[in-house]
Amino acid sequence: MSTEISAAAQALQRAMPVTRLLDCGMDYADAIALHARTAQGEPWDMAAEALAEAQFARAGQAERAGHPVTARDAQEKAIACLLFAQMAYNDDTPRKRQLYARLSAATRRLAGLSELPVERVELPFNGARLIGWLVRPAARAARGTVIVFGGQSGWGMAYWPIARQLAARGLATLLAEGPGQGETRLEQRIHVDVDMAAAYRCFVDRVVGDPSLGRAGIWGNSVGGLWAASTAAADPRIAACCVNGALAAPSLLPFRTFVEQAAAMLGSADLDAVAANFVRMRFDARRDRIGCPLLVIHGGADPLIKLADQQPFLDAALPALGTLKVWEDGEHTIYNHAAERTVFVCDWFADRLDQAG
Template sequence: MSTEISAAAQALQRAMSVTRLLDCGMDYADAIALHARTARGEPWDAAAEALAEAQFARAAQAEQAGHRVTARDAQEKAIACLLFAQMAFNDDTPRKRQLYARLSAATRRLAGLSELPVERVELPFNGAQLIGWLVRPAARPARGTVIVFGGQSGWGMAYWPIARQLAARGLATLLAEGPGQGETRLGQRIPVGGDLAAAHRGFGDRVAAAPSLGRGGIWGNSVGGLWAASTAASDPRIAACCVNGALAAPSLLPFRTFVEQAAAMLGSADLDAVAANFVRMRFDARRDRIACPLLVIHGGADPLIQLSDQQPFLDAARPESATLKVWDDGEHTIYNHAAERTAFVCDWFADCLKPAD
């Protein structure tokens, strides 16, 4: 039997490295098994879904036995498997939609198991709804709330581990799925080409509408970092902003996966339209000024983002309120230092958002 890994499997394993799988909450054994099974030729989505099935079975057995903590942990790990199962498809195929719908249903089930209050958020927008998940700390009220955006392929529950760490510090998290992302795109059919500022402001409105959520911060990862910075520049309610591995001036990078994901976000295969949309989203430090504290984090081994790509965000902030943190060997969005990265940023938000005396 040949042990040669197909080019398709290699591409998926590069895009979803073990460090990324672990960062988003996958069990180590599942992460290793996913790479091993796909190396042997098993389709990525089928292997990841099978691993999810095993974790769902563990969750059900534990819940039936009265072991709710074990049930919750297994449910979390199953959700992470489904998150990566749907990433096998860049285009919005029926299979991708089916997997993501199952992920959303599993998240609803997790809300009944978690010790943290979890609420599905549905915000009216252009005749449809923006979707998110509001995760509160066990002790209310929250000391503040962080809106978390993902990028082109990982959204929402990809940042559940981050939400848990923020909750441990008394902070709530709004796991936002903006236009072109997650269920907002796959279920509500809202692409990234509309009024992004209004959509992102809607998540801020949800935080501001609830005094128990405290002041709002925003944390964006990959292209979500661009949206976080743009929102912080346009919405004075944002009290702190973190940008993690983002292009201030995005363009069509010479990678097939990147191009296909960008097209799917826009809902158009017209690459000229995709490129024009990137131009529309550009952050300009001469125009876009960030008044709140800003944290930019960067990985020196990031194959997609150079530090110079993130410099405009720093240029837009006041020098005394801007912080740059670099991991010299950091991968894209610092997957390979996930625990340290998350602790550093969560502590920073806890300091920035703590209520005034």
């Protein structure tokens, strides 16, 4: 087997650095092994799935031995492996669908192991359904609920570690798979050619329609930050909004992975159509005003997003309600300071949602 890393493996390792793998809940040993095995020529999806298999075996052994905490921990780590296994494919191939279906089944299984109540959410939209996972704090009503989602590739259970931190603060989390994401795209065929704010308002409806969930916050990561800001501007029921590493005026960035993912989200290989749809979704601070507290976080070493790309979100906020937090050496969405980032934002939401009540 060649010791020279293929261009394909290098591209996947750049898109999914160890910092990102850890951020989304992968075990450190698995993250190191995934990079090492793919550097040696093993296909990314197969290596990641094999690591998931080992964690599933751990979970089963622990459950049979009467160790539910260990079983839950291994199940969580297996899900993280599957999350990154399916990211080997930008297009909606049968293999990607198969891996994501397995991830969803594993999440259903986690719901039976977790000490946190976990509920699958399916919300009608445009003749199909938006998919999500509602994670409640253990044994008490929520002080509020944060709708959390990603962008072009990090979806749903990628934010399980964030949900756990929010639960520790008495907050629920709705892990939303919006248009162009996760099962909502792969199985329900909902793409980003729809009214994005209207789609995310369905998740807001789910939160505010349940008194036990408290007030709604919204937290969008990467491209998802654009939709979080747009939804906050369109829906006064949102009590707090966080934008993490987003483009207010998205465009086709000069990276093959970004372009392929953007096309898959729209369900079209026509790049002119992708570019036009980005223009349609653009955030305009003169039109889109955000009335709730807004937190924008930025990484100074982000290769995709400049601080100026996020300035329109801050411009749209009321002067006393907009906050900017910068990690000068931060990678995209602050992968490399994930623990500090997560607790900072979770504390921020806990403070604002309590005040909103």
